Amino acid sequence: MKTKQGISISLLTISLIGLSSLSACHKQTAEQAEKVTQATMSKTNIIYPPTAKGTVVDTYFGTDVADPYRWLEDDRSSETEAWVKIQNEVTQRFLKTIPYRDQIAKKIKNIINYERVSAPFKEGEYTYFYKNDGLQNQSVVYRQKDAGEAEVFIDPNKFSEDGTVSLAGMSFSEDGSKVAYMTSTGGSDWREVFVMDTTSFEFLSETLVDVKFSGLSWYKNEGFYYSSYDKPDGSELSEKTDQHKLYYHQVGTPQSTDIKVFGHSDAEKHRYIGAQVSEDNRYLFVSAANSTSGNRAYIKDLSASEAEWITVKESIESDVYMLSSMGDDIFLVTNENAPNSKIVKANIAKPDVSEWQDLIPETDNVLSPSTAGGYIFAEYMVDAVSKVYQYSLTGEKIREIALPGVGAAGSFGGKTNESTTYYTFANYVTPTSIYKLDIASGETLLFNQPEIDFDGTEYLSKQVFYTSKDGTKVPMIITYHKDTQLDGQNPTILYGYGGFNISLTPRFSSVTAAWLQLGGIYAVPNIRGGGEYGKAWHKAGTQLQKQNVFDDFIAAAEYLIDNKYTSSDFLALQGGSNGGLLVGAVMTQRPDLAKVALPAVGVLDMLRYHTFTAGAGWAYDYGTSEQSEEMFKYLRNYSPVHAVKPGVAYPATLITTADHDDRVVPAHSFKFAATLQSAQAGELPTLIRIETDAGHGAGTPISKTIEQYADIYGFTLFNMGVTKIAN
Missing domain, CATH: 3.40.50.1820 (Alpha/Beta hydrolase fold, catalytic domain)
Structure with a gap:
């Protein structure tokens, strides 16, 4: 592709309303917007603020394609800022007349003002859950010990006065004594990561910055893995980012000393790299992808000194991720030769695709599994609605989970030693309710049902x-x-x-x-x-x-x-x-x-x-x-x-x-x-x-x-x- 441009975008006058300067544009915005609104409301001769046209032309395979509004791609320019301002004013003046x-x-x-509670989850000695009283800008993280009174753990509403800084992810260390949580400012995908002692609430590391498209996966109580890109030289909101990298952060050390784990070779770039430490802290599983579909997969046995990366799947034509592990066996979810997905078992000695053994074979319906209490909960979509079955780690079907109706169930999950799990259920006329499931018996009890100003x-x-x-x-x-x-x-x-x-x-x-x-x-x-x-x-x-x-x-x-x-x-x-x-x-x-x-x-x-x-x-x-x-x-x-x-x-x-x-x-x-x-x-x-x-x-x-x-x-x-x- 070739690009031709007759004049510099920086020399283009914004000319939104025929003015010669941006200051004049700002002075007359309100008057012009009023005229635009009046014309729009009459539904005749609609007048929009004219947007300056540049002369950019791209050539694709010998075909010229004009791109007159290329200058609007510059999110840092005063011209774009002025354009945004007047467009918003025109829009708001119209909307206010409705x-x-x-x-x-x-x-x-009135409808949104009801108490919303998440499914609870255990970390260390505490049970944690999210709750929104109704109109809080961000949901608050609470915790309680046994039958004690719930206390506020993290209140994202205190991150900023207007609620535009949000909690964007949270992960606990093995014993629950430490937590790493991410925040997002203004909805950006760039995150900051804070590491905190869950007893004293003291911060244990400097704030990690420039983290993007990342989970946080702890290794024991020592540190965690995270992913990010190099911060772009241009606009952080629009500049291309195409080489994801995996790091390990040791608690208490500066980010500058974080260990480079995967993805730092220019010879082979990956746009999306994710890491997962197994619950027993033995395995580090890494997914490496160049697109939103298909990934390579690698694993390292952290229990072995000087362990090398072992290839699980080299082809990027299908997807695979680690579901669980038990001893030398790894349980994987994949659509490799199974478009609706299946669960396979692999051994750390030979985890390659050619050695996989089907544990729960593919069916006619799409599979989305999770684990809790040492069992697999296989959620299937049947014409876009849920059916859920419980399996053992040997692939034996235990039971179908009796759902409360026709809709979508999810959030099954928990640690291996837990005896209960919680799941959500909802449909278009049923507000999300939480159900408690006894893993051994399959008995389901309603745990939380919201009271809302809507009669489904x-x-x-x-x-x-x-x-x-x-x-x-x-x-x-x-x-x-x-x-x-x-x-x-x-x-x-x-x-x-x-x-x-x-x-x-x-x-x-x-x-x-x-x-x-x-x-x-x-x-x-x-x-x-x-x-x-x-x-x-x-x-x-x-x-x-x-x-x-x-x-x-x-x-x-x-x-x-x-x-x-x-x-x-x-x-x-x-x-x-x-x-x-x-x-x-x-x-x-x-x-x-x-x-x-x-x-x-x-x-x-x-x-x-x-x-x-x-x-x-x-x-x-x-x-x-x-x-x-x-x-x-x-x-x-x-x-x-x-x-x-x-x-x-x-x-x-x-x-x-x-x-x-x-x-x-x-x-x-x-x-x-x-x-x-x-x-x-x-x-x-x-x-x-x-x-x-x-x-x-x-x-x-x-x-x-x-x-x-x-x-x-x-x-x-x-x-x-x-x-x-x-x-």
Whole structure:
């Protein structure tokens, strides 16, 4: 690829409203935004702040592709900062005119304001759990000894006044006397790590910095393994990071002396490296990957002096991770020659793929196992809902776990010496409850059920199967109030993802519950690209088959319309990250399909996604524009930024992103918004909402969540013509 640029981006005047300087731009922002809002509200002659166009042209396989908004990729420039400021002001002025916006915020706040408790877990002498009283920006970590009173252990709400610094991970030493925990500032993937004595609460090491995409895995009580990249020379939020490295930190020593363990050779780079120490502290298992699918695996016997790395799996065509170990045996989960995954046993003397023995063979359903009390709990997805079986470490089936209903169960887990485990259960109308399971008998007791201002018995949540363009049967769960009339006039959100082997299983969300209370229908199809039916389902939505994902989503919308759940005038398309790409692609391919489009933190420039942060690791799903001419043409054809056509009436669009998103950089959304605004020929608004001090989603304060969804639902209903909502 070659790039041609006629003038320096730094010399481009922002010219958002025809001004000659940024200071003048700031002075007249409010007045201009008011004019824009008035024009938008009238739904005639919509005026958007004009975005300066550069002259950057990239050449791919002899084809020139203009990139006029390349300058918006510079997240550190004053020009980009000014653009963000005026776009936000225009958007907020429009949103403030929606008459029931505050009413929606109040409804969301009422539903989300309930006590939420996690499944408890034991570390040392204490049992720990997370709890949120309701409206706390971040959940608090509590602990209690035996039947004693629970005490606050870590309160992330004290990390910052506005709740934008969150707890991003926590790991305890073998005896529970020490804890290492990570924090994220403003939602960034870059973390800091604090090491603390759990009795005195004294910090035992200097703060570790510049840690990214990492777990924390302790070796005994001495130290822990973590992963990171070298800090980039340019913007830490957008600069490419492509060589992950594994380190060992000895408690009490400076980070500068941390031992380099794996991934420091330039001869072979890996973008994602993870480490896991076995519960008995004997094995160090390392996963090394270049993409989000497929990994190499290595193991070291820490009980042997001068131990060398032993290769477990060299090929990157499949996935494998360590589930547990017992003596010389290692139990692995893999989709090697088993698209739905299986559990195998390997011996440390010969752990290579050729020596693996099936312990729990592959079935027709996708497997996601965990361990507790010396047993395996095998969770299977059956048409995206859970079934769970208990097995011994010899592969003997003990029992099926009786779940409380049809939905998603998870979080089974615990140490080998524990006699009980806890699991969560939820679906779209059942708030997440915690169940206590006696491992020996299989007896299940309700441990915690939240009290919430939402009566799930008033709603239906049913699964249907529809036919996609190529004849593939696709499941979808549709949820709505039982008194809903199927007359084609129900405000409906169609939510999708379709990528990276990620499965959308039934789960409860307070903001989704608020949508249902507003009279809306919520539909979630399990489209290809996800993992609901294993590796084959995932691969059917990757690279040159990515169009299957969009076709599945379009077919889901048509099913809802044909069966009178809704109509195009009352349909909204929603998705985030890869789901943001889904929405962007479908709304540009079928602008007539829905009234509203809600792409969130989306991957929207498919020709350049791999040049930012860890984006190159997504190539397994997407391919890259430099891979081949065929791949370039395929990507350009559906890339939302490049698929927008002038003179087309697009749906009312509210693009949402965040200024600290270093997973899918906000430049994707900036460029898509600028392109749409310049091309929109219809009367519906095209706006972008850019959250400050927030990232890709994890750790977002409750206060920001309430504000964001009040804006999203208000925008959606207003553009569907809804004039008032029920109290």
